[in-house]
Amino acid sequence: MSAPAPSVWQDWFDVCAVDDVTPDTGVAVLIGDVQIALVRVGDGGGGGGEEEAERFFAVGNYDPFSRAFVIARGIVGDRAGTPKIASPIFKQSFDLRTGQCLDDPNVRLPSYPVRIRDGRVAISVPS
Helix, strand or coil, X not given: CCCCCXXXXXXXXXXXXXXXXXXXXXXXXXXXXXXXEEEECCCHHHCCHHHHHCCEEEEECEECXXXXXXXXXXXXXXXXXXXXXXXXXXXXXXXXXXXXECCCCCCECXXXXXXXXXXXXXXXXXX
C-alpha cells in the first residue's frame, strides 16, 4: 500500500464567484493573515473550468517598493504577451503567472494557484 506524499498546497479557499471580479481588474482577498491580490485578465472566454482559471491569477498584495498593500488596485495588462499588473504607486510591473517583477529581477511577489469550480474561484495557500 502506498500513500500520497504530503503537500503544503492541500488547502483551497473559496473566495468569490467568477462574476464578482470585473475583467481586467483585481480584488484584495484575505485568507487568514495573508493578503492576496486576485486578478482577472480579460473575460476568460466564458467557458468556465480550466480555461477560465488560466485568466485568474493570485499574487501577494504587498508592494515591496511602496511598502503598502496595494497590488490588487494596480493596472492590469500585458508586456510582450506576459500578463502583468503594475503597482498603482510607483508602477513597477509584476508577471501575474509567477509574481516576478518585470522591472527588477531581484524582486518577486508570492504567487498562489487558482482554480475555478462551479462558477466559484478558489485559491490555494500553504497550511
